[in-house]
Structures are given as structure tokens and as C-alpha cells.
Amino acid sequence: MMTFKIAFRNIFRNRRRSLMTMSAIAVGGIASLIFGGYMLYTILGFQTITVQRGGHLTIFRNGYFNFGTGNPAAYGIDDYKRLLTLVREDPVLKPLIAVATPTLTVFGIAGNFDADTSKTFFGAGVVPSEQDSLRNWNGYGLGRPGRRSGLADDDPVRGVIGTGVARILGLCERLDLPNCPPAPRNRGEAGEVPDAPVLNLPAQEATARADDFPWLDLLAGTAGGAPNIVRLRVERAEYQGFKEFDDNYVGMHLDLAQQLLYGRSQPKATGIVVQLHRTDDMNVARARLLSLFGARDLDLEVRSFTELTPLYGQVIGLYASIFSFISVIMGVVVLFTVVNTMGMSVVERTNEIGTVRAMGIRRRGIRRQFLIEGSLLGAFGATAGVILAALIAYAMNNAGLVWTPPGAAQPIPLRIYLTGNMALIVGVWAGLVIVSTVASLLPAMRAAKLPIVEALRHV
Amino acid sequence: MTGTAEPPVVRLRDVAKTYRVGAVEVQAVKGVSLDIPPQRFSMIVGPSGSGKTTLLNLIGCIDAPSAGGVEIDGPDAAALSDNELSDFRARNVGFIFQHFSLIPVLSAYENIEYPLLMVGTPPAERRAATLAILEEVGLADQRNQRPNQLSGGQQQRVAIARALVKQPKLVLADEPTANLDSKTGAAVIDLMQQVQARSRTTFVFSTHDPQLMSRADELFTIRDGLLVERATR
Structure with missing residues (x-):
């Protein structure tokens, strides 16, 4: 003392x-x-932004993380609805999970034939209401709810695109985007509509031009290898944070993405996004998922948001x-x-x-x-x-x-x-x-x- | 040869102390042997630079001899470790310094209480002993003053109280009146003599103050590091 x-x-x-x-x-x-x-x-x-976009953990078919982006359709999860139920109803995981939702990754070509332009795109098919729930995550009380997805459960043809996609496909004016120059028209005539799509043109065409929203034709190869086309009504364009991503992103309803990628075949999902209430539970949840899959001999892998977003x-x-x-x-x-x-x-x-x-x-x-x-x-x-x-x-x-x-x-x-x-x-x-x-x-x-x-x- | 029947409190045997100042060796004490009798007012006297303070430091076990032995109340100081010597000093030796050397951030009361804290005296006993000695040295009213709020005489009284409060076997005072005027010095000497008469503690002074020397029971005269005379009164 x-x-x-x-x-x-x-x-x-x-x-x-x-x-x-x-x-x-x-x-x-x-x-x-x-x-x-x-x-x-x-x-x-x-x-918070990363988890709002893609959850904490994503379940893929084994090998998707390393090779799946080259051919996502080939890495679809069979019977993903049963898998979803398994994850959502597991007594250990249930209290930890905020949202578990399927997602389907699509690569293809998006065309705006009104402007005679097209470009490759990277798309994600999601369940809109669940995607909006993902975006409400606020685990640290920062008070930053993400923007709603702009998609709707009851409107499978509605889509949201990156501002870069809108710019390249000449949709600036129609989507009323600021600081967005019109695309140069140096190929073909504007307003010229090409021949009908190849395999699976849905019955949307009748209403295609009945509203003010622009439409895109999305072309992709199905899991079986055939080309397929669906039509997407662009609800809005929003900046995606990174130019490369923004120049390629097309967000759509899961049903539409499944229609594009699997046609009349059994629909699949490339991933199950799992968002937890707390990031601290990530390791526990991951271990539990792997243990569930191991016990059922499921050929699945689990990746965290830190693996999927190396920038983090x-x-x-x-x-x-x-x-x-x-x-x-x-x-x-x-x-x-x-x-x-x-x-x-x-x-x-x-x-x-x-x-x-x-x-x-x-x-x-x-x-x-x-x-x-x-x-x-x-x-x-x-x-x-x-x-x-x-x-x-x-x-x-x-x-x-x-x-x-x-x-x-x-x-x-x-x-x-x-x-x-x-x-x-x-x-x-x-x-x-x-x-x-x-x-x-x-x-x-x-x-x-x-x-x-x-x-x-x-x- | 203590001149008393009781064994000496301090026994010095052929004690020498050599300092090295740069390349030069200075022999401050040259083979001194002496016994300090118990419960007496002993003084080591001599001119400046004769080795008085060095001898006092050796007696107080705050310096080690270059040769010879120092025994205080039995054991040879050379046989004790630094920690054992510290503990020994804490229990058995009280120091009074020429410049008072009070701890400036502590009050008079706290300065006096400090040695009791070192030896683990219980709080109630500590308080009683501190207040009693403050009363004895006439500073009860100044107990909350810091050293810089006290006069030189008052500071030396606090130093005396600090040295005595733990009732040590030996009190060493290095020229305690050197920084005081003659009147205050005399009062301080009176006080020490009064306390010594009551407590029967052994006091050893180093001094060349004639006023102080006149009160000595034993006088050890040192010159050029040698004990040249011993007188008993």
C-alpha cells in the first residue's frame, strides 16, 4: 500500500x-x-455486406468450388429440396440458421435484340423472398439493411442486372440510369428482332412488350448440352460494387434460372446458401453440416464466405x-x-x-x-x-x-x-x-x- | 575492551576499506578494531575526510569492508546475503542522516510509520507507536506536514523518530547536527539523549561538532583512517 x-x-x-x-x-x-x-x-x-449477399456458408456439390464455374450445370445438387429440409430441420442447426436458400449459378449470353447487342453474363437464380431475408442480416447492429433484391416470388421472369450490363446492352435510357452513356449502334439495325429462340421459349412473348420494362433474352447451354433461351424482364439495374461483377451480373428468379439451365429436366441448384444469426457460430455450423453429409454419404462440400470472397x-x-x-x-x-x-x-x-x-x-x-x-x-x-x-x-x-x-x-x-x-x-x-x-x-x-x-x- | 561487562553490540576486527577513484586507490579505513558498547552514546570523531562516515557505513552494513570483519549483535555481516542484510537493517538498525533524507512525498507521520511497515507491524500497533513517538519528538501537531513544510530542526526530529520507532538495537547518526544551527542542534542532541535514556538504545554518531562530542559516553577518534584514541566517560 x-x-x-x-x-x-x-x-x-x-x-x-x-x-x-x-x-x-x-x-x-x-x-x-x-x-x-x-x-x-x-x-x-x-x-455484413458479404454475408447479406452470400450468407456465411454455401453447400456445393463436391468439386464445384474448384471446377464448377466452368460448367455449373454439371455440378447441380440433385434433390436439393430434400437437402434444404435436412439442413433447416436439423435440431443443432435450426437455432443457428437465419436463412437457408437455394441458388443456381448460370453463365451464358444476354441479348438485347432491340439494340442489337449481346454480352456474356454471370447469373444467379435465387428465391426472391429468401434473398431479401439474406439482405436483412445485421449481426453487428450496424443498421445497414441491404437493398431488396428487386425480384418477386410470384413473378419468375423479373430480373435485376448490373449497371454495367445495362450500359453494354444499351438499356441506360430505358432504365433511367444516371451517368450511363448510350451504347454505340454499329452493328445491325435497332429494333430488329431475331428469329425465335431455339429450344424452350416460354409463353411470355405475348406480354413481352406490354409494359415499360425492357426484356433480355438469356442464352445458355443446358446440362445436357443443348442451347436454351429464356426471356427476362429487367426490373432495374443496380451497381454491384466491382466493375467486373457489375458488367456481368444478371439476377433472376430460381425458377427462371432452372428453366434456362435444366429445361424440362429435373431442376437443380448449384448451392445452398446458409446464413447464420451469428458469424461466431460458423465453425460449429460447418462441422455439423459436414457431419450430416458424412453420415448420409452425400457428396457435398461446405465453403465459407471468406473462401468465396478472398477480398475479405x-x-x-x-x-x-x-x-x-x-x-x-x-x-x-x-x-x-x-x-x-x-x-x-x-x-x-x-x-x-x-x-x-x-x-x-x-x-x-x-x-x-x-x-x-x-x-x-x-x-x-x-x-x-x-x-x-x-x-x-x-x-x-x-x-x-x-x-x-x-x-x-x-x-x-x-x-x-x-x-x-x-x-x-x-x-x-x-x-x-x-x-x-x-x-x-x-x-x-x-x-x-x-x-x-x-x-x-x-x- | 568495551569498558562494560555486557558484550558489545558492534565489533569491528581489523576493518579496512579501500575505494578506487579512477586509477587511484584511496584507503579510507586502515585496519580499525573497536567494540561499541550497548545502550551508550558512542561517537566516532575526527576531522573531515578522516574516515568517520565510512566507518559508520561499515557499522551500519550499508557498505562492505575490503578486509576484516564487522559483527553486529553476533553474526559477521560478511556471511549475510544482500537480502539478509536488508532485513537485518530493517529490524535492528536505525539511520539518522546529515541531510535528514526524509521521503518528500510522505507526511511526517507516514515517514515515521514507514519502517514499521517494512517489518510488518500490525496496523493498530503501528499507529500507536507512530503517534507516541511523534508526541515524544514534539511533532504531534505537524504529523500531516510534508518534509518541505517543516523546518530543518523539525525534519531532523522526524528523522530521529523514524530511526527509533521500530526500537532498533542500534541507531547510527551521521553528523546529525551538521545542517542545523547551534540552538536547534543542541535541542536535537537533547532529544536524542532523552530518547536514548528512555529506550536504552545504542547510539553511534559520527561528528566533529564539539557540542555533540561533549555528550558522548564513548569517544573513538579517527585520523587518516586509523583509530588513534578511545575515551570512556
Whole structure:
């Protein structure tokens, strides 16, 4: 107790020096906390967007992840409805799962024959209402519900395309897209409609031009190898976050995608997207799924969103590197500042050290005294840093700043995720106290080693 | 040859102390043998640089002799580890320094209480002992003052109280009146003598203050590191 009392009072003995030292520690804390809060908000925001789009886990037929994109139809899951029931009704998974929904990946050619243009596309067939549920995921309370898919369960021909697809296929004007130049008309005549599709033209043609929405013809090879065409009514175009994706994306009803890919054959899905209530349950859910499949000898694999979106891991890696760099720089600044302060304190108190050693304090008592002083300096500075960082975060969160995170289609509020982030706060606080304590070690050891007689002679 | 029937508290046998100052060796104490009798006012006297303080440091086990042996109340100090010596000092030796050397961030009360904390005295006993000695040295009203709020004489009184509060076997005072005016110095000497008469603690001083020397029971005169005279009163 006396050691703490002496340490505490000594900190305030040289107020200006202690204040400067604590300021340096506080600045280190503020920098780490503000960047850490920003980093976490970004990562969690990115995770939210990713999970809203594609869930936490996706079940594929074995081999799809490595080879399926070349020929998705060949990797369709037979009897996917039974698989869905198995997943949804499993007593272990049921409380963990928010949404489990089938998806079908389609590659083909999209044509706007009104404009005499076509392009290859990448499509996803989804169950619209379940897709909208996916987009409502808000596991970190960031309050960012995704946009609704624009599809409807009762309207299988309705589709949503990327703004890039709309631009290339000359749909800017009809979809009323801003900043979207009209496609050059250098091939054929506009309005010229080609011959009827080959295999499976649904009975949509009668209503095809009965409304204001443009139509696209989607051509793809069926699982059997034959060409097939369906017609898609474009409800709207929306930016998909990445240009390459945006230039190729066509979203459609699962039924339409199945019609395109499987024609009159048995419809399949290429994946079952599983969205959990909490990301923390991902490993448990994955293990359970694999165990279910193993027990039933199902040839299926489970991939997480981090595997399916490598950018997610890269963004985390980048931020982690920057955070580590900032923390190390701040740690070194704090280290040298505290070493300097404690070193000066030892010199100033040499006679005092000699006195208490003569009175019977052991060397380790002297060491402990200075280590406690260093720790207290660190604790006061770190606490000030946490308080100031919280105030700065509050100010920034309410300043109306916005930014567009990677993969997002539109700007979102810039926030510092600090108040709900106790791990970061405790980590930075403890880190600063530890650095401060370690920095006191050298001066403390020097103080403890002082010969008593020499210390007493010091004036 | 203590001059008393009781065994000595401190026994020095052929003690020498050599310091190295750069390339030069300085022999501060040259083979001194002496016995300090118990419960007496003993003084090591001599001119400046004669080796008084070095001898006092050796007696107090805060310095180690280059040769010879120092026995305090039995064991040879050379046989004890640094920690054992610290513990020994904490229980048995009280120091009074020329510059008072109080801990500046502690009040008079806390400075006096500190040695009792070192030896683990229970709180109630600690408080009673501290208040009693504060009363004895006449500083009960100043107990909450920090050293910089006290006069030199008051600071030295606190230092005396700090040295005595744990009732040590031996109190070592290195020129305790050197930084005090003669009147205050005399008052401090009176106080120490008064406390010594009550507690029967062994006091050893180093001094060249004639006023202080006149109160000595035993006088050890040191010159150029050698014990040249011993007188008992």
C-alpha cells in the first residue's frame, strides 16, 4: 500500500513531466483506438455486406468450388429440396440458421435484340423472398439493411442486372440510369428482332412488350448440352460494387434460372446458401453440416464466405498490417518516453533510493517501486487516451462523414466502432500499460543496483 | 575492551576499506578494531575526510569492508546475503542522516510509520507507536506536514523518530547536527539523549561538532583512517 502511495504521489511530484509522458501515452492510445475502431467498423461492415449477399456458408456439390464455374450445370445438387429440409430441420442447426436458400449459378449470353447487342453474363437464380431475408442480416447492429433484391416470388421472369450490363446492352435510357452513356449502334439495325429462340421459349412473348420494362433474352447451354433461351424482364439495374461483377451480373428468379439451365429436366441448384444469426457460430455450423453429409454419404462440400470472397481476407490482412504498424510505432514512442521519464526520476531520487535501502528495503522493493510508478503512468495515460478516443469517436460518428467501403455500391456513414468494442479498448489499454511497465524495467533495475553508499552521497 | 561487562553490540576486527577513484586507490579505513558498547552514546570523531562516515557505513552494513570483519549483535555481516542484510537493517538498525533524507512525498507521520511497515507491524500497533513517538519528538501537531513544510530542526526530529520507532538495537547518526544551527542542534542532541535514556538504545554518531562530542559516553577518534584514541566517560 505504501509502495502505491509513494508511486502515486511521485507521479504528481513533477507534474509537467508526468503530464507530458501521460500525453504521449494518451496520444498513442487515441491513435490505436481510433484506427482500430475505424478498422473494425470497416471489417464488420464489409462482413455484413458479404454475408447479406452470400450468407456465411454455401453447400456445393463436391468439386464445384474448384471446377464448377466452368460448367455449373454439371455440378447441380440433385434433390436439393430434400437437402434444404435436412439442413433447416436439423435440431443443432435450426437455432443457428437465419436463412437457408437455394441458388443456381448460370453463365451464358444476354441479348438485347432491340439494340442489337449481346454480352456474356454471370447469373444467379435465387428465391426472391429468401434473398431479401439474406439482405436483412445485421449481426453487428450496424443498421445497414441491404437493398431488396428487386425480384418477386410470384413473378419468375423479373430480373435485376448490373449497371454495367445495362450500359453494354444499351438499356441506360430505358432504365433511367444516371451517368450511363448510350451504347454505340454499329452493328445491325435497332429494333430488329431475331428469329425465335431455339429450344424452350416460354409463353411470355405475348406480354413481352406490354409494359415499360425492357426484356433480355438469356442464352445458355443446358446440362445436357443443348442451347436454351429464356426471356427476362429487367426490373432495374443496380451497381454491384466491382466493375467486373457489375458488367456481368444478371439476377433472376430460381425458377427462371432452372428453366434456362435444366429445361424440362429435373431442376437443380448449384448451392445452398446458409446464413447464420451469428458469424461466431460458423465453425460449429460447418462441422455439423459436414457431419450430416458424412453420415448420409452425400457428396457435398461446405465453403465459407471468406473462401468465396478472398477480398475479405485481403482487406482484413491489409488493415491488420496497418494497425500493427501504427501500434508498434506508438508503442516505441511510449516506450522511449517512459524510459526517459523514469530514468530522470531515478536520477532525481538517487538519495531517496539510498535512504530506503539503508532503512532495509530490498533491491526488489526498489525495482517494484519504479515498476509500479511506470505502470501507474501507463494506466493514467491509457485511461486518458480511452476517454479522449471515445469523445473523438463520438464527434466523428455524429459529424455526418460518409465513405464507400470496398464492395459497397453506395456511400455509407463513416463510423468509429468503439463503444461496443471492449476487446479493442481493453487490448489497447493493457498494451499501453504493459509497454509503460516494460519501459520502467530498465530504470528500475538501475535503481535497484545502486550501491547504497554511493546513492546516499548523491545530492 | 568495551569498558562494560555486557558484550558489545558492534565489533569491528581489523576493518579496512579501500575505494578506487579512477586509477587511484584511496584507503579510507586502515585496519580499525573497536567494540561499541550497548545502550551508550558512542561517537566516532575526527576531522573531515578522516574516515568517520565510512566507518559508520561499515557499522551500519550499508557498505562492505575490503578486509576484516564487522559483527553486529553476533553474526559477521560478511556471511549475510544482500537480502539478509536488508532485513537485518530493517529490524535492528536505525539511520539518522546529515541531510535528514526524509521521503518528500510522505507526511511526517507516514515517514515515521514507514519502517514499521517494512517489518510488518500490525496496523493498530503501528499507529500507536507512530503517534507516541511523534508526541515524544514534539511533532504531534505537524504529523500531516510534508518534509518541505517543516523546518530543518523539525525534519531532523522526524528523522530521529523514524530511526527509533521500530526500537532498533542500534541507531547510527551521521553528523546529525551538521545542517542545523547551534540552538536547534543542541535541542536535537537533547532529544536524542532523552530518547536514548528512555529506550536504552545504542547510539553511534559520527561528528566533529564539539557540542555533540561533549555528550558522548564513548569517544573513538579517527585520523587518516586509523583509530588513534578511545575515551570512556
